[in-house]
Amino acid sequence: MNSGIISAKEIKSDQHLTCEVLVIGSGSGGGAAAARLAEGGMDTLLLEEGSYYDQSDFTRKLTEMTPKIYRDAGFSLIYGNPCIVFQEGKCIGGSTVMNGGMAWHTPERIMKVWREEHGIAFMTPETMRPYFEYIDQSLHVAQQSEDSISHGEKVFKRSAESLGYEVTKNFRSQNNCRGSNVCILGCPDNRKQTVQNTYIPRALQAGARIYTESKVQKILADNRRVKGVSGIIKNRESGKKFKLRVDAKIICVAAGALQTPALLQRSKLANGNGRVGKNFLCHPNVKAVGLYDEPMNQWKGVHQAHQIHHFIEEGFIMSPGGVPPAAIAPGFPQFGSEHLNLMEQYDRMLSTAVMLDDTTSGWVKALPFDIVWPYYQIDSVMLDRIYKSMRLLAGIHLNAGARKVFLPFAHLPEVKNRDELAKIGPDYVKKGEIEIFTVHAMGTCAMGGDPKRHVVQLTGEAWEVPGLFINDASLLPTSIGVNPQVTIQALSTRIADHILENRKHYLDK
Amino acid sequence: MKIRFFTFEKQTYLKFCQVVLPRNERLNLAIEDEIVEKINHMLPNLPILIQLGIHFALALLEIGSLAKYRCRFKNLGQENSHIYIYQWIHSSFPLLRDLSKILNGLVLVHFYDDPRVMQHLGYSINDHIQHVNSLPEIKS
Numbered sequence: 001m002n003s004g005i006i007s008a009k010e011i012k013s014d015q016h017l018t019c020e021v022l023v024i025g026s027g028s029g030g031g032a033a034a035a036r037l038a039e040g041g042m043d044t045l046l047l048e049e050g051s052y053y054d055q056s057d058f059t060r061k062l063t064e065m066t067p068k069i070y071r072d073a074g075f076s077l078i079y080g081n082p083c084i085v086f087q088e089g090k091c092i093g094g095s096t097v098m099n100g101g102m103a104w105h106t107p108e109r110i111m112k113v114w115r116e117e118h119g120i121a122f123m124t125p126e127t128m129r130p131y132f133e134y135i136d137q138s139l140h141v142a143q144q145s146e147d148s149i150s151h152g153e154k155v156f157k158r159s160a161e162s163l164g165y166e167v168t169k170n171f172r173s174q175n176n177c178r179g180s181n182v183c184i185l186g187c188p189d190n191r192k193q194t195v196q197n198t199y200i201p202r203a204l205q206a207g208a209r210i211y212t213e214s215k216v217q218k219i220l221a222d223n224r225r226v227k228g229v230s231g232i233i234k235n236r237e238s239g240k241k242f243k244l245r246v247d248a249k250i251i252c253v254a255a256g257a258l259q260t261p262a263l264l265q266r267s268k269l270a271n272g273n274g275r276v277g278k279n280f281l282c283h284p285n286v287k288a289v290g291l292y293d294e295p296m297n298q299w300k301g302v303h304q305a306h307q308i309h310h311f312i313e314e315g316f317i318m319s320p321g322g323v324p325p326a327a328i329a330p331g332f333p334q335f336g337s338e339h340l341n342l343m344e345q346y347d348r349m350l351s352t353a354v355m356l357d358d359t360t361s362g363w364v365k366a367l368p369f370d371i372v373w374p375y376y377q378i379d380s381v382m383l384d385r386i387y388k389s390m391r392l393l394a395g396i397h398l399n400a401g402a403r404k405v406f407l408p409f410a411h412l413p414e415v416k417n418r419d420e421l422a423k424i425g426p427d428y429v430k431k432g433e434i435e436i437f438t439v440h441a442m443g444t445c446a447m448g449g450d451p452k453r454h455v456v457q458l459t460g461e462a463w464e465v466p467g468l469f470i471n472d473a474s475l476l477p478t479s480i481g482v483n484p485q486v487t488i489q490a491l492s493t494r495i496a497d498h499i500l501e502n503r504k505h506y507l508d509k
Numbered sequence: 510m511k512i513r514f515f516t517f518e519k520q521t522y523l524k525f526c527q528v529v530l531p532r533n534e535r536l537n538l539a540i541e542d543e544i545v546e547k548i549n550h551m552l553p554n555l556p557i558l559i560q561l562g563i564h565f566a567l568a569l570l571e572i573g574s575l576a577k578y579r580c581r582f583k584n585l586g587q588e589n590s591h592i593y594i595y596q597w598i599h600s601s602f603p604l605l606r607d608l609s610k611i612l613n614g615l616v617l618v619h620f621y622d623d624p625r626v627m628q629h630l631g632y633s634i635n636d637h638i639q640h641v642n643s644l645p646e647i648k649s
């Protein structure tokens with residue numbers, strides 16, 4: 001246990017706490033804000049629903065780790081046709097603990113859209129540069145060393161390049177990553193730079209108090225001005241619960257793009273325009289696995305050393321990304337001996353995926369019994385992008401010498417040669433029969449200059465509720481087409497700076 | 510909601526597990542009981558709708574078997590149970606496909622996370638991590 005983090009085990013009675021600024025959630029947005037605010041001298045309290053784990057807890061076993069560090073043990077669903085499997089973190093560090101570490105700045109074309117269509121005037125490369133540099137430094141963002149890249153990734157890269165596609169080396173939040181490829185279960189060597197091993201120690205060092213297993217259930221307000229929160233502290237092991245009450249004049253909500261809108265809806269706050277929970281975006285992902293004659297050793301290299309940004313303007317990026325056998329296995333429709341015969345070739349598999357930019361949006365609703373209901377329906381534009389991107393992705397595998405390529409389509413589970421690529425289209429692949437997953441929820445409390453369309457103003461403060469700030473992926477008014485953690489952290493840090501600059505104004509009220 | 514399996518549900522899942530469990534002449538681990546126990550343990554962590562889906566699927570497996578074979582699923586012979594599950598997994602009804610995918614997915618996740626299975630696949634992650642950690646530091 002990291003000293004200074006207070007867990008439910010240590011709590012023996014109901015708690016009533018006070019602080020200057022309360023941060024809800026310790027992921028990308030919450031961690032970045034807590035460090036900045038505490039280092040800026042504010043009395044900062046952070047509440048996190050999940051528990052604290054560090055490298056010594058990361059056992060590399062999927063069935064042991066997912067119930068601990070993922071919400072819903074990694075089986076969350078986004079409803080629609082098809083349903084989309086969604087994963088997010090629930091622990092100190094939030095989704096950064098199991099993320100792939102990809103660390104991209106907000107693309108300039110996205111900044112332009114945010115300025116022109118959402119009135120976010122500060123979103124210029126010049127204004128954001130110091131923030132991106134600060135995040136890059138905090139997370140030690142760097143490209144991978146050659147020796148951490150698997151043979152399979154190199155084969156894939158060569159093949160894509162020979163087809164004329166531009167392949168980019170990934171920027172990752174890592175320090176001397178050696179490619180053990182268990183990022184999704186928590187980096188056992190502390191080489192991935194997550195919120196848990198960067199901002200959290202800094203926040204503690206600067207005097208922040210951090211409570212784990214502490215779930216905020218309601219944000220309290222007087223005359224639409226925040227005054228605190230109520231919730232529970234629950235010991236995971238014993239099941240013992242205590243009431244939690246915090247008084248604070250400034251609250252930064254960073255519970256992630258599903259939980260944040262649900263919390264605001266339950267608190268009946270900031271939703272006069274009905275936009276809380278709308279504009280749900282998620283960068284849907286679709287997977288293809290190539291089966292080769294030679295060993296690919298994908299698991300003996302970093303999770304995702306490269307991305308193909310060649311088609312980014314067309315709305316998708318492609319990348320290889322190895323995962324442990326237990327994570328890849330459920331994607332194959334076989335069972336019994338057929339399944340094992342296939343999985344015995346695990347070392348000759350090369351797992352890849354396409355990440356789509358959103359051309360539509362869904363919504364998130366808080367239901368009774370603490371249920372959060374996300375809905376998202378891919379539209380015809382995205383469906384066409386799935387067809388095109390999967391033809392290209394499977395084409396890269398076949399060009400690289402794959403014997404066959406496994407596809408996530410119920411009635412077209414594999415292709416074996418280039419002629420079959422043409423089947424990846426509406427005749428063989430229906431919308432509801434595609435396996436889609438995602439790990440990027442965004443947009444549900446969008447920032448922007450219009451109080452009728454946006455939930456949050458450019459300072460990060462809710463249009464309708466003074467003192468209530470949103471500091472997580474919910475802020476993003478559009479999807480960004482690249483991995484979002486740096487964008488989230490940059491925005492959250494900027495919002496924290498606004499709070500620090502106006503600290504007196506908020507606290508004196 | 511946190512309802513673990515009732516005994517009859519465990520029996521049904523056990524039978525399902527016996528049918529779908531990956532095995533061949535090179536690896537034949539009889540770990541169905543272990544797997545169903547682990548799934549039962551994981552159950553409360555799953556989203557409520559998936560938990561409900563699993564209970565519903567197990568009930569449906571029994572009802573379908575009674576209707577089709579006039580016999581409880583747990584008592585179905587090897588060939589019939591194999592055909593029955595194959596039809597579920599490849600059904601044209603999305604609901605049956607999705608439910609079987611959940612049941613099967615949980616079995617597969619637990620099966621392939623077993624150290625004996627990982628070793629059989631040549632996935633020696635601990636050795637690999639030990640190896641990379643013994644290499645000199647190279648700044649990326």
Ligand SMILES: Cc1cc2nc3c(=O)[nH]c(=O)nc-3n(C[C@H](O)[C@H](O)[C@H](O)COP(=O)(O)OP(=O)(O)OC[C@H]3O[C@@H](n4cnc5c(N)ncnc54)[C@H](O)[C@@H]3O)c2cc1C
Pocket residue numbers: 024025026027028029030047048049050087088089090091092093094095096098099100101102103104184214215216217254255256257259260263439440441471472473474483484485486488
């Ligand atoms: C498997 C995986 C791989 C990914 N790979 C990448 C990648 O390579 N690069 C990248 O940029 N992004 C990646 N992402 C996405 C990225 O990590 C997230 O977009 C980002 O962390 C979201 O930040 P956030 O602050 O919005 O929420 P989170 O980081 O999810 O943090 C939210 C935190 O709030 C807590 N919380 C929720 N409700 C409450 C409550 N009521 N009370 C108290 N606490 C609460 C949660 O437990 C959680 O810890 C990945 C995500 C996953 C899951």
Ligand code: SF4
Pocket residue numbers: 101174177178179180181182183184186187188189190191192301302303
């Ligand atoms: S590849 Fe391994 S060393 Fe690198 S960040 Fe991921 S888990 Fe850590």
